[in-house]
Every structure is written in structure tokens, then in C-alpha cells.
Amino acid sequence: MIAIIDYGMGNLRSVQKALEKVGHAATITADPALLATARRVILPGVGASADALAAVRRQGLEGPIKEAIAAGKPFLGICLGLQMLFDVSYEDGEHQGLGVLPGKVVRFQLPRTLKVPHMGWNRIRLAGSPPLYAGIDEGEHFYFVHSYYVVPQDASIVATRTDYGAEFCSSVWRDNLYATQFHPEKSQSAGLRLLKNFAELPMKPPK
Template sequence: MAGIVIVDYGMANLRSVQKAFERVGHAAVITSEPYVISQADRLVLPGVGAFQDAIARLRETHLDEPINAHINSGRPFLGICLGLQLLFSRSSEDGDHTGLNVLPGDVVRFENHPGLKVPHMGWNQLAFTGDCPLFRGIAPQSAVYFVHGYYAKPADPSIVSATADYPTPFAAAVWRKNLYATQFHPEKSQSVGLAMLKNFAEVC
């Protein structure tokens, strides 16, 4: 097995994620090779940019197949930002697009509210729900860094492991068995985010 593997499909600052894992004592490999991805002990799917472009690249490069196989195998998986959104059934960003459909639900745009800009950018506090291993040892109401104009609405609300307000609560993180995903960027969230990545690297 290949340890922690970060999926390279051309739509994220992968080195920043890799460096964050290194800072908490865990090496991570960046790759676009389906075989290496299929051999990962722990798989990370980051992402920045448009949903349509991202899902097209995953399918064109046949990376969707080892990603799905990894999740179905029960091995730990972490989606970050766009990497969370891609897990869902559909996105309404610039049209109607089908995602990986690992998690039933839709990705929708924030509604316009006076005084709030879209995309949502900057620090925001989390409210944890349940006992997600990703957040073990992290203080309630810890702040993390967001950059996104769309958010996921899971069909099953019980998978939401953290919420944030903008201005009403939205799914900031989801958790189902071996699958963890954050709408925020742990690699940009200083000590709080590093603690989450360490938790992921060491979760059983």
C-alpha cells in the first residue's frame, strides 16, 4: 500500500496539502496515476475551481473509478472543499452536473443576503454535531478557513458532522463511516486544521 495519497487532477494547490501532512509528521504522495491511487491506505481528494471542470477531468482520466473503489473498500478517505462537493449526486454550478454520487444530495449556491458576499471567503466558526473522529481533541467553535460559493445539501442530514453559519447553518463537514469531507480548507486553517489532518492520518 502507498500510505497517504493525494489525488492530482489539476485543480488544487496540492503541495500545500502535502506540506500540511508533513508538518504533522506524515508523508503524503501526490499522484495522477490510477494504480497508485488504488493502492492508497488513505486517500485525499482536494479541489479548487468549477465543479463541471473537475468532474470532467476525473472521468476523462479514469480517476473516478479508483476513488469510488477506495471509498467502498472501507479505507479512510478525505475530501477537501471541491473534493467534498464532487462526492454528491448533483451540482447546480453553471448548469446541472452529475457528481460521483457517493453521497445523495445536491450542491447549491448561497443565496444573496445583504452584507454577505458570495463566494464565502475567510474564517468561520464550526459547530460540531456527533463525535466525528476528524475533530477529536478540537475545541468547540474553532474557526477554519473557507473559500466557496456553493455548499452541499445532503439528502441524509445525519451525515453532517459540522456546520457553520452564512448567515444560516450549512454543512461545513460530512462523515459517513470511513468517509470524511470538509467544505473548508484544513491546510489553510493553521493549528486547528493541522490537528484535523493529523487525526485523519491516524484514524483507524
């Protein structure tokens, strides 16, 4: 079973429908017991970091999120679900993230010719051979909507990079943990391939 975490923010049904389209059922849930029994877990998200982090903690989901990752389950963060995994976000102040990955979340500082938020289709460049991108071409387009991006402390976890005024990390990979700044559920055939790859990833041994 694939569990999609419902903390009140995110394109939950869109992610669920995209997974169904590639032949994999998923359950939308905020129940820690269901997250504990799920084989794979997805943390989606749209909106503001502070609100999302507060909602995750208010619903008692911080522990289950970290436990799912530590258990070796394939875990996918999407957009805000990527940003929340880091130590700190500087969106409208300073907010403590979940601290799963070392690094920070910062706002684009761009020339006036480029708009913030970064919205629309953009290319990815692969860093290494992340299993999540099997069968996806170098330079493939994915759909982005964001004003902030992650700056990992450890460059080795960067899975893809994207240019928007300057190069930024557009997805990460560490062991069983994957997370994307773009929205695979909105990225047509390439996004569907990525979600299918995720749904078929093998389990990793617990840490």
C-alpha cells in the same frame, strides 16, 4: 502511504506540506495503481465543479475514488473534493456528481450585506463526535473559500455546521468517508490537528 489525487485542480502541494508538518508523508498522484495501494486517500479541489468532474472522468479516476471508499480506506474530500462526492451540482448549470453521497450542491442565496464567495475564517459547530475532530474545540475557526455548499439528503452524515447568513453543512462523515467545505491546509493549528487525526484514523472493513 497517503495518496493525494492529482486531477489538475487543487492545492496539492499545500495539502502535502501540511501533512508533512504533522509527521506524515503523502504522495501526489494520478496513477490508479498507486491509489489502489494507498492506505489513505485525499481528494482536494478548487475551481468549478464541471471542470473538476470532467477532469476526474477524463483521467479515469472516478472508479478508483469509489473503490478506495468502498475498500474502507480513510478518505478525505476537501472543498471541491466534498462537493464532487454528491449526486448533482447546480454550479453554472446542472452537472452529475460522483454520486457517492445523496444530495446536491447549491449556491448561497444571501442578503446583500454578505458577500459571495464566502471567504475567510468561520466557526464550526460539531454534530455528534466525528473522530476527525478529536481534540478540536466546539466553535473552532477554519478557513473557507466557496460560493456553493452541499445539502445532504441524509442529515445523519452532517459532521459540522457553520453559519453564513444561514446555517449550512460544512463537513460530512459516513463510515471511513470524511469531507470538509473548509480548507484544513489553510486553517493553521486546528487544520493541522484535523489532518493529523485523518492520517492516524484506523482502516474500516470493506463494504
